[in-house]
Each structure stands twice: as C-alpha cells, then as structure tokens.
Amino acid sequence: MNVKNxxxxxxxxxxxxxxxxxxxxYFVHGFVDLVHQAHARYVEEDxxxxxxxxxxxxxxxxxxxxxxxxxxxxxTTYAPADVKQALHDYISALQKSFDALKAGRDTKPYDKAIxxxxxxLIKSVEKCE
Numbered sequence: 001m002n003v004k005n006x007x008x009x010x011x012x013x014x015x016x017x018x019x020x021x022x023x024x025x026y027f028v029h030g031f032v033d034l035v036h037q038a039h040a041r042y043v044e045e046d047x048x049x050x051x052x053x054x055x056x057x058x059x060x061x062x063x064x065x066x067x068x069x070x071x072x073x074x075x076t077t078y079a080p081a082d083v084k085q086a087l088h089d090y091i092s093a094l095q096k097s098f099d100a101l102k103a104g105r106d107t108k109p110y111d112k113a114i115x116x117x118x119x120x121l122i123k124s125v126e127k128c129e
Contacts, residue, residue, distance in 0.1 A: 039078040040128035043087060046074040047121070064098050080128055086121035093117045 006012055050070035057063045071091050076084045097110035
C-alpha cells in the first residue's frame with residue numbers, strides 16, 4: 001500500500017490531523033516561552049542599566065526621581081506576568097519610600113518592602129532562564 005492510498009482512509013486522515021494539531025500547539029507554546037524568556041532578560045538588562053545610572057548620578061532627590069522614571073520606562077509588554085508584577089511591586093514600594101522622604105517622614109518602614117520586592121523581581125527573572 002502506498003502513501004497516497006493510505007491517506008485516503010478516514011482514520012488515517014483524522015490521526016494525521018490530530019498529530020499535526022499537537023505539534024502546532026507544542027511549537028506555539030515553545031515560541032511563547034522563548035519570547036517570555038527573551039523579554040525577561042530585556043527587563044533584567046534595563047533594570048541593571050537603571051541601577052548603573054543611579055550609581056553614577058550625584059546624590060540627591062533628582063537621582064531617585066530619575067531612577068524611578070527609568071524603572072517605569074522599562075517595557076514589560078511581552079515579559080511573563082510574574083516579572084511584570086514583581087517590577088510593579090518594586091516600583092510601588094520605592095515610590096512610597098520616596099514620597100515619605102519628600103514629606104520628611106522616616107523611610108525605614110519601607111526598606112523591608114523594597115528588599116522583598118527586589119528579591120521577588122530577581123527570582124521571577126531567574127525562573128525564566
């Protein structure tokens with residue numbers, strides 16, 4: 001029996017369609033994971049660049065404002081949801097601490113939240129590697 005005659009049979013056609021569908025789903029899922037991985041690395045690189053700019057800038061309130069602006073400018077469009085959330089939490093904790101600093105209040109209560117948010121960000125990016 002040749003292949004042409006084999007594919008004329010309904011059970012073979014159905015099996016072929018099922019196998020092709022499974023492969024398509026597998027490859028699409030793999031592609032999406034690859035995109036998430038790449039964008040998690042982009043977030044990590046942009047975060048490192050923002051920290052580098054922070055370390056090279058002179059001390060003062062504008063330094064923190066620029067750092068927060070640089071963090072907010074990071075594109076997380078195709079990053080995994082946990083990376084997006086971790087970065088958002090870090091920015092939020094940092095913003096609260098900065099607002100307290102500008103208002104003349106103590107920033108120590110925010111230090112723990114900032115450290116925890118940073119750890120979550122690091123872990124979420126590492127999980128994608």
